[in-house]
Amino acid sequence: QAQLVDSGGDLVQPGGSLRLSCAAAGFTLDYYAVGWIRQAPGNEREEISCISEGNGNTYYSDSVKGRFTVSRDAAENKVYLQMNDLKPEDTAVYYCAAEGGGHCLGPSVYGEDYRGKGTLVAVSS
Numbered sequence: 001q002a003q004l005v006d007s008g009g010d011l012v013q014p015g016g017s018l019r020l021s022c023a024a025a026g027f028t029l030d031y032y033a034v035g036w037i038r039q040a041p042g043n044e045r046e047e048i049s050c051i052s053e054g055n056g057n058t059y060y061s062d063s064v065k066g067r068f069t070v071s072r073d074a075a076e077n078k079v080y081l082q083m084n085d086l087k088p089e090d091t092a093v094y095y096c097a098a099e100g101g102g103h104c105l106g107p108s109v110y111g112e113d114y115r116g117k118g119t120l121v122a123v124s125s
Contacts, residue, residue, distance in 0.1 A: 001025070002114065003024075003025050004022055004024055004025075004097070004098055004114045004116040005022070005023045005025065005116055005117075006021065006095050006096045006116030006117065008020040008021050009093075009094060009119030009120045009121045010121070012121070012122070013124070013125050014087060014123055014124075015086065016086050017084045017085075017086065018086065018121060019080055019081065019083070020080065020081040020096075020121075021079075021080055022036075022078060022080070022081075023076070023077065023078045029072070029078065030074045031053055031100070031102060032100055032102060032114075033051065033101065033103055033104050033109050033110070034072075034079040034096055034098050035050040035096065035097045035099070035104065035109035036048050036068075036070065037094070037095055037096075038090075038092035038093065039092055040091060040092040047107050048060065048107055049061070049070045049081060050070070050108060050109055051070045051072060051104070052102060053102030053103070054072075054102075055072065056104075058070050059106050067083065067085045068082065068083050068084070069084075070082075086121075088123050088124060089123075091121060093119070094118065094121055095117065095119070096115070096116045097115040098112070098113055098115075100113045
């Protein structure tokens with residue numbers, strides 16, 4: 001069964017780092033655009049990053065630009081989100097989404113052919 005599994009969320013202190021993973025099973029993630037979306041309690045979802053198919057272009061929202069980096073590992077069939085200098089306002093459930101057209105619309109994917117269930121990132125001292 002084709003699916004995305006996101007993982008790597010944890011409790012971290014302000015200024016700390018985490019790396020989230022988005023693993024694909026049953027399909028080749030390299031052919032898809034992959035976006036990272038987050039949603040904090042009581043807030044609307046925020047699309048924060050996208051990487052286009054292959055070793056493609058990367059895009060970030062202003063809220064994470066310069067702190068977060070999205071990358072692919074085709075051999076592992078995964079996409080990663082490296083998050084540095086984390087702030088309390090980064091606290092949210094993060095999930096990845098894959099779209100088969102392969103292209104990003106800024107930090108957003110055009111659609112969600114597959115979506116992970118989410119992983120919680122909590123930034124607190």
